[in-house]
Amino acid sequence: MVDAYGSxxxxxxxxxxTLPAIVLGLLGRPLKTYTRIASxxxxxxxxGWTSGQLWWLIGFLVYELALLKVWLAYRxxxxxxxxxxxxxxxxxxxxxxxxxxxxxxxxxxxxxxLGVSYLSFRVIQMVLEVTDGLITALPLADTLFFVIFxxxxxxxxxxxxxxxxQDADRRWTSREYAYLLARGLALLLQGGVYKFVLAAWFTxxxxxxxxxxxxxxxxxxxxxxxxxxxxxxxxxxVGVSYVFxxxxxxxxxxxxxxxxxxxxxxxxxxxxxxWFRDYLYTRMTMTLMRMRFxxxxxxxxxxxxxxLNMLLMGxxxxxxxxxxxxxxxxxxxxxxNDWYEKKCPLYTHRKRLGYRLVAIxxxxxxxxxxxxxxxxxILAI
Amino acid sequence: MDEAQELxxxxxxxxxxxxxAIDAExxxxxxxxxxxxxxxxxxxxxGLEDELGISVPPTAVERDDVATVNRxxxxxxxxx
Numbered sequence: 001m002v003d004a005y006g007s008x009x010x011x012x013x014x015x016x017x018t019l020p021a022i023v024l025g026l027l028g029r030p031l032k033t034y035t036r037i038a039s040x041x042x043x044x045x046x047x048g049w050t051s052g053q054l055w056w057l058i059g060f061l062v063y064e065l066a067l068l069k070v071w072l073a074y075r076x077x078x079x080x081x082x083x084x085x086x087x088x089x090x091x092x093x094x095x096x097x098x099x100x101x102x103x104x105x106x107x108x109x110x111x112x113x114l115g116v117s118y119l120s121f122r123v124i125q126m127v128l129e130v131t132d133g134l135i136t137a138l139p140l141a142d143t144l145f146f147v148i149f150x151x152x153x154x155x156x157x158x159x160x161x162x163x164x165x166q167d168a169d170r171r172w173t174s175r176e177y178a179y180l181l182a183r184g185l186a187l188l189l190q191g192g193v194y195k196f197v198l199a200a201w202f203t204x205x206x207x208x209x210x211x212x213x214x215x216x217x218x219x220x221x222x223x224x225x226x227x228x229x230x231x232x233x234x235x236x237x238v239g240v241s242y243v244f245x246x247x248x249x250x251x252x253x254x255x256x257x258x259x260x261x262x263x264x265x266x267x268x269x270x271x272x273x274x275w276f277r278d279y280l281y282t283r284m285t286m287t288l289m290r291m292r293f294x295x296x297x298x299x300x301x302x303x304x305x306x307x308l309n310m311l312l313m314g315x316x317x318x319x320x321x322x323x324x325x326x327x328x329x330x331x332x333x334x335x336x337n338d339w340y341e342k343k344c345p346l347y348t349h350r351k352r353l354g355y356r357l358v359a360i361x362x363x364x365x366x367x368x369x370x371x372x373x374x375x376x377x378i379l380a381i
Numbered sequence: 382m383d384e385a386q387e388l389x390x391x392x393x394x395x396x397x398x399x400x401x402a403i404d405a406e407x408x409x410x411x412x413x414x415x416x417x418x419x420x421x422x423x424x425x426x427x428g429l430e431d432e433l434g435i436s437v438p439p440t441a442v443e444r445d446d447v448a449t450v451n452r453x454x455x456x457x458x459x460x461x
Binding site for chain 2: 125128129132133134262277278279281282283285286289290298299302303305306338341342350
């Protein structure tokens with residue numbers, strides 16, 4: 001197994017594997033076939049021959065792709081689908097992820113493979129888009145390589161299949177590719193500095209911040225590490241995608257400049273929060289709004305769904321108590337945020353500079369406290 | 382789209398955004414202005430279905446397609 005984006009050896013392999021892509025791209029040749037070869041090689045290297053993870057991945061892919069194919073064939077023959085049937089298929093697609101998360105509660109069980117969450121997200125969204133009639137064809141190779149595209153295998157960002165396919169099928173001109181390459185390399189550099197300089201520094205400081213009196217310091221240091229580590233990884237993953245001609249969407253947009261919790265979720269782990277928003281939240285809210293109880297209480301339906309959405313997002317990290325609390329915390333904050341924007345007269349001053357600065361500071365404090373919950377540090381003391 | 386339908390859309394938007402100021406500024410980005418968010422977006426989709434019979438799956442709508450009053454009206458007109 002090679003530690004993706006974490007070891008020098010990985011970057012050496014990455015250099016070797018990207019070189020042909022760069023040459024092809026600069027010559028204006030199609031990248032699709034080479035990207036597929038590179039993905040297979042790198043997936044095998046990342047998961048390792050001997051660890052057993054590769055077999056879990058193969059089992060996962062066979063199951064999910066078969067499910068997708070059968071569902072699409074059924075869907076094309078039936079313009080109207082039973083909503084319970086559609087839900088059962090969605091649950092079926094989520095089952096492997098659920099099983100892996102549940103197995104994680106038992107330390108002796110070694111089930112699943114690195115990246116199972118992110119690969120599941122890509123499959124589940126396709127299942128839902130088949131249900132909605134937005135996806136009407138799923139060529140096996142295209143679908144497979146969208147799911148196992150190696151730069152974003154281990155931790156995202158989570159791309160959308162229809163968007164991904166447009167880039168994958170595109171033949172970039174030399175000039176266009178030169179731009180993608182420059183942007184990709186810049187992102188790699190930025191990500192490297194984030195992860196190996198800044199996050200590494202925060203990590204060294206964390207050793208010092210143990211025990212009760214230093215919990216406050218731990219909160220800020222942990223938040224700093226979490227951000228630079230994950231934003232660094234994400235920038236590198238997006239950067240490598242660009243080198244292969246795929247414009248993977250970004251995961252972070254200055255999250256600590258957010259002026260509200262709502263704003264924060266448009267800036268932090270964007271591909272995940274938008275995934276939850278588009279494939280879970282909106283659908284859940286629409287279902288609730290149609291229930292008799294919520295017919296006249298649509299805003300309340302939206303708030304209940306917010307709470308459930310964030311709770312599930314928390315559980316997705318794992319079923320440990322601190323993750324559940326983290327989800328609940330952000331759900332409550334978002335409901336409070338919505339109430340505040342609709343009811344509080346203070347909100348009318350939101351365009352003023354002073355208001356915005358205070359809002360940024362308050363949001364930041366609420367966010368870092370959330371990370372402290374997330375870290376499990378308080379529960380461990 | 383006839384006048385009654387346009388009125389229905391405007392009434393829905395005023396309810397969702399919580400202000401009738403949107404009528405005067407039909408090219409303002411409602412998401413940027415903080416008048417439309419995930420709850421509002423969903424209210425809009427459900428409202429369009431209930432009142433005008435326009436049913437669209439949520440991921441078939443890009444937020445950019447419904448970011449201003451004028452774009453929402455165009456979006457509705459296209460699907461009526």
